[in-house]
Amino acid sequence: PRYGVLPRPCRALVLLNPQSGAGRALEDFQAVVQPMLAEADIATTVFVTERPHHAHEKVRDEDLSQWDTLVVMAGDGLLYEVVNGLMERLDWEDTMKKPLCILPGGSGNALAASINHYAGNDHVAKKKLLTNCTFILCKGLHTQMDLVSLSTASGKRLFSFLGFGWGFISDVDIDSEKYRRLGNARFTLGTLQCLAKLRVYQGRLSYLPAVPEQDTSPAPKDPHVPITNGQAGHRVWLSAGSRGPTGNSSIPLPGEPGASWSSATGPCPGDCLGADY
Numbered sequence: 001p002r003y004g005v006l007p008r009p010c011r012a013l014v015l016l017n018p019q020s021g022a023g024r025a026l027e028d029f030q031a032v033v034q035p036m037l038a039e040a041d042i043a044t045t046v047f048v049t050e051r052p053h054h055a056h057e058k059v060r061d062e063d064l065s066q067w068d069t070l071v072v073m074a075g076d077g078l079l080y081e082v083v084n085g086l087m088e089r090l091d092w093e094d095t096m097k098k099p100l101c102i103l104p105g106g107s108g109n110a111l112a113a114s115i116n117h118y119a120g121n122d123h124v125a126k127k128k129l130l131t132n133c134t135f136i137l138c139k140g141l142h143t144q145m146d147l148v149s150l151s152t153a154s155g156k157r158l159f160s161f162l163g164f165g166w167g168f169i170s171d172v173d174i175d176s177e178k179y180r181r182l183g184n185a186r187f188t189l190g191t192l193q194c195l196a197k198l199r200v201y202q203g204r205l206s207y208l209p210a211v212p213e214q215d216t217s218p219a220p221k222d223p224h225v226p227i228t229n230g231q232a233g234h235r236v237w238l239s240a241g242s243r244g245p246t247g248n249s250s251i252p253l254p255g256e257p258g259a260s261w262s263s264a265t266g267p268c269p270g271d272c273l274g275a276d277y
């Protein structure tokens with residue numbers, strides 16, 4: 001992969017959700033992150049979100065030329081808002097080149113944990129994970145990341161990183177909101193509750209089977225896939241309706257399922273699909 005380096009001095013816009021995780025993101029930012037960034041000559045302007053969708057609107061409308069990087073001090077949910085806010089802009093091809101950083105302040109922090117792992121660090125959580133991720137930001141090395149394009153049956157176009165959930169996994173996330181103060185443990189409690197009252201959904205899942213690992217020939221590039229920096233990725237199509245997607249029409253849609261796709265239709269408790277790019 002190609003790497004870039006943040007300039008020094010560096011101007012960072014920090015989008016911080018004070019309700020993330022168990023509600024300690026602002027305190028942790030001031031106590032752990034800010035002193036490290038000051039040493040690394042990274043100047044921060046903190047934007048504290050006041051409600052859902054606030055970060056989405058902020059990055060969609062912001063003059064981004066004044067920032068060298070956008071830092072999300074929150075969970076994966078706020079980063080999702082930021083990515084989708086950037087992708088809604090007409091200048092998305094340029095804005096998506098702006099380095100993004102995730103500092104774990106949420107309950108799950110899946111992307112932060114993944115980056116920590118691929119940076120060669122031991123598996124850690126909480127303050128240690130925050131320190132590791134802040135140190136990665138201090139070093140300023142960044143590279144490209146793939147996104148998954150999702151079109152829902154109700155007509156929405158979404159962009160996802162790491163994975164997306166439907167049915168059971170999403171139910172656990174949503175239903176466990178009321179246990180937010182428990183931190184990560186909210187997911188264990190939510191899973192047990194959702195298992196006890198298992199709901200079933202109708203849907204069709206279509207996907208392109210993965211190319212076997214021993215096949216070393218390069219995967220063909222599809223010109224319709226807007227954002228990819230690696231091989232042509234796995235395609236997944238989840239459908240339950242017929243309306244076409246809406247959203248930023250300047251972003252081309254990937255092709256619809258064809259003959260080489262596999263699909264499964266019927267009732268199921270839902271699924272969680274990972275993007276292993």
Ligand SMILES: Nc1ncnc2c1ncn2[C@@H]1O[C@H](COP(=O)(O)OP(=O)(O)OP(=O)(O)O)[C@@H](O)[C@H]1O
Pocket residue numbers: 017018019020021022049050051052053054074075076077078079081105106107108109110
């Ligand atoms: N001030 C706020 N009050 C309530 N909700 C907010 C506020 N600011 C942002 N949000 C919403 O909270 C949602 C969840 O936040 P976030 O992802 O930061 O934390 P989390 O859910 O604890 O962590 P994770 O996503 O890693 O499990 C965001 O998607 C966002 O829409």
